[in-house]
Amino acid sequence: MAQAALVGTSAPSQIDAARTVWSAAGPPYEPVPPLRGDVVADVAIIGGGFTGVSTAYHLIRRFPGLRVMVLEARHLANGASGRNGGMMLNWINGVSYRDPELTRRVYEATRDGIDDIVALIQEHGLPVRHRRDGCMEVLTDTRRAEAAHARVEQLATWGISLQYLDSATLARRLGVRGAAGAVLDATEGQLNGVDLLRGLRAVLLARGVVVHEDTPVLRVREGRTIELTTPGGVVRAAAIVLATNGYTPRLGYFRSGVFPLHSHVIATEPLDAEARAALGWGQVAGFSDDQDRIAYASMTPAGELVFGGGSNAAYAYLYGGRTSYPGTPDSAGPAFEAIRRRMTGYFPGAERLRLAHRWTGTLGITMSRLCSMGVRGEHRNVYYALGYSGHGVTLANLAGRVLCDIYAGDDARWRQLPFYMYPLGGIPPEPFRWLGYHVYTKLTGRSPRKVA
Structure with a gap:
């Protein structure tokens, strides 16, 4: 069972600010030498x-x-x-999916892309921590939930099989407070990059x-x-x-x-099966919500809860497009605290969990x-x-x-x-x-x- 201390009371020394959750459990890494000569x-x-x-x-x-x-x-x-949230997702941001043929083409391309990642891991026997038991889009508004339900039914007629979960069904799979429904894509998952x-x-x-x-x-x-x-x-x-x-x-x-946008992410200590059940996390790799500043979370095979997004504070743009976030992760303390608040808003039981990692990654964003x-x-x-x-x-x-x-x-x-x-x-x-x-x-x- 996870320790019962509050996340907010964790001493800075207890948080690994030097490594992401993705690199922390891996073997020692020796880089190959830099280029010398022409x-x-x-x-x-x-x-x-x-x-x-x-x-x-x-x-x-x-x-x-x-x-x-x-x-x-x-x-x-x-x-x-x-330095990401780890979720292998379908679709392409910025596309309006009104045309059936384009929609099928995009979905099949990204689904095949995930298939290729998993097949590559298996072909070469790579020790890559990953899971592929689906991700959800959680709807936080009844009107948007109804629209999502209708969209799932429309996509089914176009040959794309997703599953709509009403609030009661969702509660048995993922205990997100305030959710009105969700869309599950069983072909998505999580990857340790x-x-x-x-x-x-x-x-x-x-x-x-x-x-x-x-x-x-x-x-x-x-x-x-x-x-x-x-x-x-x-x-x-x-x-x-x-x-x-x-x-x-x-x-x-x-x-x-x-333009480079800095994205802040946190991760908890590993949770055993009992702790995950108490949190309300069932058999699913991850989820994102339906807000503009998307909140997202995923669960590693070892039981670490990864969480990011959820507000303006979770992201930063630096003057001149600087790609290195200044200082140490402690300099982004308010951002990590804002992410923690969103996490505990969705999972009240997360108040008892300790953070083990916090990091910042640089995204490439287009208008x-x-x-x-x-x-x-x-x-x-x-x-x-x-x-x-x-x-x-x-x-x-x-x-x-x-x-x-x-x-x-x-x-x-x-x-x-x-x-x-x-x-x-x-x-x-x-x-x-x-x-x-x-x-x-x-x-x-x-x-x-x-x-x-």
């Missing part, structure tokens, strides 16, 4: 998160002789791929992919051969992949298309919330995928397959999907960006966006 590659991938590692995996699998290199500024999974990326590193190295950690790219000079300047040397590549999501504007790309995947540049040799806007666990892993197909000229299956070459823009420059974000969120309690 080298040549066919494809140089900037970024060692889901997008970069997935792209490297699919490229080397399809083209075994290709010289593929991954350059990671710090360590694999250091960014949002290792740190496990996945560190496990895949060995697979990449065995297949000849060169990986360099602690190797930030300082400058990109485009041309028929692209030059990447790093602290230890220069990489000359026939093509590059921008796999840097919210960090991409720092390289000079998509400055008006994506429409729609991501983009494609290729650009005078020589059509700069590939990119970014702007996942909170759905990156599924979409960033899917991006590896998409970019590989675009590289191979075999991308017909993706061309009708809304993210394909989607033009990103509409984000104003500073100081209007910083002022607009903070004024809008303070006045409305919502996140600024526009309809795609």
Whole structure:
């Protein structure tokens, strides 16, 4: 049984502020050495998160002789791929699902993306902590619950099978206070991204992919051969992949298309089966609510409750698009306290639980919330995928397959999907960006966006 101390009384020393819940229980990690000297590659991938590692995996699998290199500024999974809420979700943010064919196409693409993640883990026997027993969207308003019920019935006629749970049925599956109903997607789940990326590193190295950690790219000079300047040397590549999501504007790309948003997350100590039952958590991987500032939670296989979102306080935009959150996690104390209050609002029993982890991750947000995947540049040799806007666990892993197909000229299956070459823009420059974000969120309690 979890300890009966209040979360708010936990001493700072009891909270692991250095590691996320995803990295805490893993084995010791030794990064590969940084780049030293000048080298040549066919494809140089900037970024060692889901997008970069997935792209490297699919490229080397399809083209075994290709010289593929991954350059990671710090360590694999250091960014949002290792600092998220862990939920593998269907759908693409920013899309209006009115057309049956488009709706089926999007759902099947993301469901297949989750299938691919699980199949990859099984094929290579990777020690990746994950679960796939469904996630829920919880409706907190009767009118929205009724609309969701109708939507589930409509989707069923389009061949998409979801389950609507009324408040009584939901209470037996997930004891969320104030819920009027929920939609369950049994194909969704939870993934430990740190496990996945560190496990895949060995697979990449065995297949000849060169990986360099602690190797930030300082400058990109485009041309028929692209030059990447790093602290230890220069990489000359026939093509590059921008796999840097919210960090991409720092390289000079998509400055008006994506902005970095810092997302704060907390996790409790492991709960045994009795403690989970007392909390009201049944057999489900996670849930999100229907608010604009979405609150979300997931339960790890070890029983840690991960919780984030729920208010403006759970997110931060820093002037100039800074991608490193200042100070230690203690500097975001009010944010973590706000998240804790939302958690205990949904689960009153969580007052008795102790926090074990709190961390901040940098998301890549677009104004429409729609991501983009494609290729650009005078020589059509700069590939990119970014702007996942909170759905990156599924979409960033899917991006590896998409970019590989675009590289191979075999991308017909993706061309009708809304993210394909989607033009990103509409984000104003500073100081209007910083002022607009903070004024809008303070006045409305919502996140600024526009309809795609």
